[in-house]
Amino acid sequence: MNTPSVGQQPHGRGHSEGHGHDLAGLLAQVACGDHAAFEAVYDQLAGPVYGVARKVLRDPAQSEEVAQEVLLEVWRSASRFDPARGSAAAWVMTIAHRRAVDRVRAENAATAREQKVAPDIGTSEDVFELVDMELDRQRVRRCMGRLSGLQGEAIKLAYYGGYSYPEVAGLLGLPLGTVKTRIRDGLIRMRDCMEVAP
Amino acid sequence: MSVQSHDLHLLTGAYAVDALAGDELDEFERHLDHCPSCAEEVRGLRETAARLGLAAAIAPPPWVRDQVLDAVNRVRQLPPSGVRLISADGPRRRRRLIRRLPRPIAVTAMAAAIVALAVLQVGTRHQLQQAQSANQNVASVLSASDAQIQLGSSAVGGTVTAVVSRHDREAVITAAGLPAPSDAKVYQLWVISPAGARSVGLLPGSSAGATSPVLAADVQPGDQLAVTIEPAGGTKQPTTVPIVEIHTRP
Numbered sequence: 001m002n003t004p005s006v007g008q009q010p011h012g013r014g015h016s017e018g019h020g021h022d023l024a025g026l027l028a029q030v031a032c033g034d035h036a037a038f039e040a041v042y043d044q045l046a047g048p049v050y051g052v053a054r055k056v057l058r059d060p061a062q063s064e065e066v067a068q069e070v071l072l073e074v075w076r077s078a079s080r081f082d083p084a085r086g087s088a089a090a091w092v093m094t095i096a097h098r099r100a101v102d103r104v105r106a107e108n109a110a111t112a113r114e115q116k117v118a119p120d121i122g123t124s125e126d127v128f129e130l131v132d133m134e135l136d137r138q139r140v141r142r143c144m145g146r147l148s149g150l151q152g153e154a155i156k157l158a159y160y161g162g163y164s165y166p167e168v169a170g171l172l173g174l175p176l177g178t179v180k181t182r183i184r185d186g187l188i189r190m191r192d193c194m195e196v197a198p
Numbered sequence: 199m200s201v202q203s204h205d206l207h208l209l210t211g212a213y214a215v216d217a218l219a220g221d222e223l224d225e226f227e228r229h230l231d232h233c234p235s236c237a238e239e240v241r242g243l244r245e246t247a248a249r250l251g252l253a254a255a256i257a258p259p260p261w262v263r264d265q266v267l268d269a270v271n272r273v274r275q276l277p278p279s280g281v282r283l284i285s286a287d288g289p290r291r292r293r294r295l296i297r298r299l300p301r302p303i304a305v306t307a308m309a310a311a312i313v314a315l316a317v318l319q320v321g322t323r324h325q326l327q328q329a330q331s332a333n334q335n336v337a338s339v340l341s342a343s344d345a346q347i348q349l350g351s352s353a354v355g356g357t358v359t360a361v362v363s364r365h366d367r368e369a370v371i372t373a374a375g376l377p378a379p380s381d382a383k384v385y386q387l388w389v390i391s392p393a394g395a396r397s398v399g400l401l402p403g404s405s406a407g408a409t410s411p412v413l414a415a416d417v418q419p420g421d422q423l424a425v426t427i428e429p430a431g432g433t434k435q436p437t438t439v440p441i442v443e444i445h446t447r448p
Contacts, residue, residue, distance in 0.1 A: 031278065038270060042263060047255035050262070055254050065349050067258050068266050072347050075270045079278040086241050093248035099346075101216045106420065106445035140253040158217040159250050165217040177208075184211025184243075191246040 023088035024081070031079035038075055045089070046071060049096040056100035056162035066103055070096045101162045143193035151186030154179050207236055214243035265357075272374070273347070274340060336411050339363045339370045350442040352376060352425065358442045360423050369414045369423060369446070373401055376409075382430045388440075389414055390422040400432050401425065420448035 023044060029037035049070050053063035073095055081091050144152055150172070157168045169179040206229045212218050213226055230237050339345060342363035350358045356375030363369070371387060379385055385401040398414045414423065424440035 031275070033275060035267075035270065039267060042266060046263065046266075047257050048252045050258035051254040051256040052251040054256055061351070064258060064262055065351060067262060068269070069347050069349050071266045072269055072273050072349075075275065076273050076347060077276050079276055086245060087248070089252060090245045090248035093251040094244055097247065097251060098216050102447045103445070105219065106448050140249055155215065155250075158212065158215040159247055160254065163217065164219045165212045166219075168217065180208050180212055183215065183217065184208055187211045187214060187243045187246050190249075191242055194246065194249060 024083045027074075027078050027081045027088050027091075030075060031081070038078075041074065041092075042071060045074075045092050048089075048093060052093065052096045053100045055160040056097070056104055062103065063100075066096075066100050070099050073099075097159070097162075104162045105164075139194060140190075143190045146193055147186045147189055148182075150174070150178075151182045151189065154182040155186045155190075158183055207233065207239075210236055210239045211243055214240050214247050269357075269359075269374075272372075276341060335368070335415075336370050336413050339366060339368045339413065342366055346447065348444050348446070350423075350444040352442040354427075354441050358423075358425055358444065360444050360446075362417065362446050364419055364447060367415070367417050369417045370411045371398075371401075371414060371423060372411050373409045373425070376401075379427060383427050384430055384432060385425050385441075386428045386432045386436070387412060387414065388422075388424045388426065388436055389417055390424055390443075391418055391420075395424070395436050397432060397434065417446060419446060421446050 023041065026037045026041050026044075030041060046067065050063060050067040053066040053070075054060065057063045057066065070092070074092055081088060085091075144155075147155070153172060154165075154168050157163050157171060158165060161168075163171065165179050165183060166176060168183075169176050172179065174182075206226055209218060209222070209226050213223075213230075218226055230240065340361055342365060344365045345361050345363045348360045348362060350360075352358060352373070352375075355377055356373060358371060358373045358376075361370045373385070376385065387398040387401055388395045389398055390396075398412060401412065402410050417423070423444040423446065424436070425442050426436040426438045426440050428437060
């Protein structure tokens with residue numbers, strides 16, 4: 001059931017300041033076909049959506065396409081957003097990240113099929129460089145800094161690099177099970193850190 | 199808790215950052231349906247992952263805003279799932295029945311030109327039924343719960359939009375802003391799979407800049423949708439480099 005959530009406490013953790021109730025309320029209006037509300041949602045989230053696509057895909061033209069797809073998807077399926085299941089920002093960013101990752105994997109699969117070679121998943125250094133340059137949100141940076149080296153690297157490669165966890169294991173030269181738990185433990189630590197941080 | 203489900207539980211983090219793929223992804227998603235604590239953990243970790251995304255914001259070029267705000271005028275919105283008639287498998291079953299009926303033309307591009315105008319113009323009752331069947335198929339892809347919108351920018355200008363239902367193995371394709379093809383040329387739509395290219399038909403002429411929707415059936419995950427410029431009437435296999443290719447989700 002989709003209930004407009006203005007004034008309702010979202011169930012999810014990590015209440016994101018500035019995005020939150022206000023965005024959830026806007027999405028409820030978007031679901032009713034309100035173009036002005038959609039413009040407001042666009043103005044709040046186009047930057048993060050495009051930013052995530054750029055992190056994962058690198059290529060500006062493809063990132064622009066993915067950003068457009070995601071924002072159109074937000075328009076199309078706004079009625080499916082359920083504030084009881086998390087924040088509006090997380091709903092949109094989940095669509096954005098998954099879409100960017102899908103695009104990378106589809107292209108890798110097509111390349112592998114055409115060339116019969118394994119996809120080149122690149123090196124880890126250039127990912128870190130981009131991430132460090134653009135991680136401007138203090139809290140994320142600070143909480144990221146509290147992770148162990150491996151936790152941080154695994155999370156950056158998976159989230160910003162768009163690599164699957166077996167690919168991350170290959171890049172870091174670690175067993176699958178280790179990467180699986182590092183990603184989970186790291187995210188849990190970040191979640192707890194961001195909940196208590198100002 | 200079995201060893202196996204304990205192992206699966208450890209995948210919440212990888213799942214929250216979309217780092218699962220293939221069978222493992224399917225298996226975990228099945229597990230989620232029966233593991234409320236996993237679902238709760240995924241929810242929380244998704245919020246955290248979203249913060250990583252928010253921290254990475256970059257302003258997109260201004261024309262993206264214009265394009266998106268213009269495109270929403272052409273994208274139909276999904277109804278709320280609470281009042282949605284299509285739920286569980288009731289209507290799906292009905293759709294399957296429709297599908298089992300012979301629909302030789304329903305899967306071809308020209309019959310999938312579903313605009314009301316076309317329905318009005320067809321002559322016989324049989325043709326009318328075929329057009330309605332195509333119409334229903336297009337509508338069902340557009341309202342499929344797993345439908346994804348995918349965009350491709352054409353090399354000659356304009357945008358091709360595909361709504362792909364992975365579950366139904368179908369896609370609905372429209373184009374906007376493509377220049378009119380030169381004399382004796384047409385735009386032809388293809389589904390490209392490892393087995394080769396299969397023609398879906400010609401893109402119908404555009405009115406007000408956007409073509410009417412074309413239905414492509416039997417689109418397997420990972421297939422590409424491509425448009426080429428071909429001689430009038432179309433060809434059996436593509437003879438030119440595609441002006442746009444859309445990779446569907448593998």
